[in-house]
Amino acid sequence: MFEHWVKLYQYRDLLWLWTLREIRVRYKQSLLGVAWAVLQPLALTIIFTVIFSYLVRVDTDGIPYPIFSYVALVPWTFFATSLNFGIASLVNNMNLVTKIYFPREILPMASVGAAFVDFFVSAVILAGMMLFYGIRPGWVSLWVVPLLVLQIALTTAVVLLGAAFLVFFRDVRFIVPLLIQIWMYATPIIYPATSVPLQFRTLYFLNPMAGIIDGYRRVLLLGESLSPDTIVPGAILTLVLLIGGYIFFKRSEPVFADLI
Amino acid sequence: MNILPIGKIVFDRVSKRYRLGTLGTLRGAVAALTCRERGNDGPRDFWALKDVSFQIEPGDSLGLIGPNGAGKTTTLKLLSNITYPTSGRIIVNGRFSSLIELGAGFHPELTGRENIFLNGAILGLSRREIQRKLDEIIAFSELERFIDTPVKRYSSGMYVRLGFAVAAHVEPDILLVDEVLAVGDASFRHRCIEHMRKLRRQGTTIIFVSHNMHLMRDMCDSAMLLVSGHISAMGSTGDVISEYEKLLLTTEASQSDLGPPSSLSVNSRGQIILSKIEVLSSLPDADTKLASHRDATVRIHYQTPSPQNIGRIDLRMMRDDGTLCSAIDSLGSTGQDRRFLEISGSGVIDVLYRPLQLTTGSYYVIVRVTDPSDSLVIASGQSLPFHVYEAYSIPEPGLYIPRVNWSKHDLD
Known part of the structure; x- marks a missing residue:
């Protein structure tokens, strides 16, 4: 295990350059360029606002619906984009995997890194929006840092697992979009976590993304601190997934080039 | 470690x-x-x-x-x-x-x-x-x-x-x-x-x-x-x-016994099919090795359902790395030699190399047949690789072994 980390460290420049490549390539020759990073969550915010604050009323604990959904959609888009690109990254770079050696986890990790840049850009818009709605976050909003770390850990775990699985079973390619959609409904994005019936809460917060998204909302919009029962179960599961996912990835790495 | x-x-x-x-x-x-x-x-x-x-x-x-x-x-x-x-x-x-x-x-x-x-x-x-x-x-x-x-x-x-x-x-x-x-x-x-x-x-x-x-x-x-x-x-x-x-020679010998013509890359755009192109040793003992200093025959097997007019038959000797070693065609050196203007039925055309002259190595032959206007290739084919050895124990560099006469004249 230790030598894997030494290798990854030796190839850290590749991780950086491949992340840059992912970003550059994604927006080359597109008219709006990196504005797409903002447009994606913004468009969904508008749609959800029209549907869930005009057509069907969703109770948002008194928060204006646009910022209620945007604060959730920004990190969610980061998660979904990472999955979309990261899981396919090994198979999409088949030519490289079958011909040159480098630590393979660099490819999925770079996809997460590139999606993080998008996330950062749309988070700037979030700050502007909060200003507009007169929301002044206090010290409690510093919780976003551990929340973000937890989210990146979860994303990396799922992406590593998914990318390795896709090498074995191309079915994964069809499962991913469906999984993202189901996962989105299992996460408090269009509705508040408080609308989940109490008897299902424990089960509900086993989904790490539920605690994370709910957490962003609490610390940024409501000025509340995190409650452990929404975060801890998901955090433990994330840790298990990350360790398990990494081991599974490195165990299957030797056969990637043979199977891909 | x-x-x-x-x-x-x-x-x-x-x-x-x-x-x-x-x-x-x-x-x-x-x-x-x-x-x-x-x-x-x-x-x-x-x-x-x-x-x-x-x-x-x-x-x-x-x-x-x-x-x-x-x-x-x-x-x-x-x-x-x-x-x-x-x-x-x-x-x-x-x-x-x-x-x-x-x-x-x-x-x-x-x-x-x-x-x-x-x-x-x-x-x-x-x-x-x-x-x-x-x-x-x-x-x-x-x-x-x-x-x-x-x-x-x-x-x-x-x-x-x-x-x-x-x-x-x-x-x-x-x-x-x-x-x-x-x-x-x-x-x-x-x-x-x-x-x-x-x-x-x-x-x-x-x-x-x-x-x-x-x-x-x-x-x-x-x-x-x-x-x-x-x-x-x-x-x-x-x-x-x-x-x-040596290994190539033996496997090729066994291949030519069993090998169906389809194993050759032969194709045809017109009515002429070059079903097989062989390179044969001049010795009758069915030896599959080709000696540089001996004669060798390129045998082109053709089939055509109806008589066909053709322009030219082009024959290229290639080394396995793609180097063109020699190119000849049926029009001969003058360009006037209209030997095979019409082809009908099935048969073979033999081209005798006297002697082969190639250096030790692996080669193949490409054959092309053009239409009467000589602008379109209507049939082409390629032989299996064949191997040439030299009479000398140490292989010579270069593409071919010329036939030379040495003479010495004292100027005095």
Whole structure:
């Protein structure tokens, strides 16, 4: 295990350059360029606002619906984009995997890194929006840092697992979009976590993304601190997934080039 | 673990199994599992290498020779950590570079400069190292004017040049070369070879895979002959090459007994079908070896349902590395020799080479038939490779052995 980390460290420049490549390539020759990073969550915010604050009323604990959904959609888009690109990254770079050696986890990790840049850009818009709605976050909003770390850990775990699985079973390619959609409904994005019936809460917060998204909302919009029962179960599961996912990835790495 | 000197390679009883028919889908996996439970044949196994052991000392250059599918590429992939042995041990110490995949990871949308960094990092260079060598790499690629242009605007030659420029600056302890010399023009090939020579002088360990025996002789001290995953011969390059040539002769003899005509690449756009092209020894004892100093016949088998007018029959003798050795056509030296204006039914056309005159090596023949206006190829075909040996025990360099008379005149 230790030598894997030494290798990854030796190839850290590749991780950086491949992340840059992912970003550059994604927006080359597109008219709006990196504005797409903002447009994606913004468009969904508008749609959800029209549907869930005009057509069907969703109770948002008194928060204006646009910022209620945007604060959730920004990190969610980061998660979904990472999955979309990261899981396919090994198979999409088949030519490289079958011909040159480098630590393979660099490819999925770079996809997460590139999606993080998008996330950062749309988070700037979030700050502007909060200003507009007169929301002044206090010290409690510093919780976003551990929340973000937890989210990146979860994303990396799922992406590593998914990318390795896709090498074995191309079915994964069809499962991913469906999984993202189901996962989105299992996460408090269009509705508040408080609308989940109490008897299902424990089960509900086993989904790490539920605690994370709910957490962003609490610390940024409501000025509340995190409650452990929404975060801890998901955090433990994330840790298990990350360790398990990494081991599974490195165990299957030797056969990637043979199977891909 | 690695207490080996840098540049040394050890293969210790290495085997590599590939599963044919991989578990590409869940259905496949389920099918494979149920098959195994029923005791039927599971996915068929294929041993690309079986129990292969050898050592290469730092600074040696080893040629890997063998027919297609013998395990040459698998050996290189195992060496460069792309794939792992099923059993056995591989111990290697030193930095690798391969002239296998030039421009790996190039993205067409990125500029030449951006791709240099990316490709360099993939080959294991740090950003600082690339930065330091950047000017050198750009100068070496001779692409100064286009270095900030996306590589999608590059010609294939420019693309390979850039890839090679990066690969050439890795300063490896071990260099792997696999048939790259097949791409690019003559001047590019020349630079590749010069680069290999330079590294060899600097003491880099080189493993060279090629079907070009002329180059192999030139580049390698020793060679290893792989046949279906086993080491069949190992030793000095010259000896191993002659082993290989012997092997080709015997397998070809057995092939020509069984070989259906469809194994030849024969095609036809018109009504004429060149069903088979053979190269025959002039000796009646059915010897499949062709001697350079003896006569040889190229026999073209043709079929046509209706009489056809043709313009010309063109016959080219090619060496296995694609070098054109000779070209003749049915019009003869004057261009007026209209011998075969009409072809009908089926039959053979024999072309007698007196004598063959080619040097030791592997060759093939390409035949083309044109239409009466001599502007369209209406049928073409290619022979199986054939092998030529020389009467002299030491093979001569060059393309052919001229028939000469020596004479001496004293001017006095």
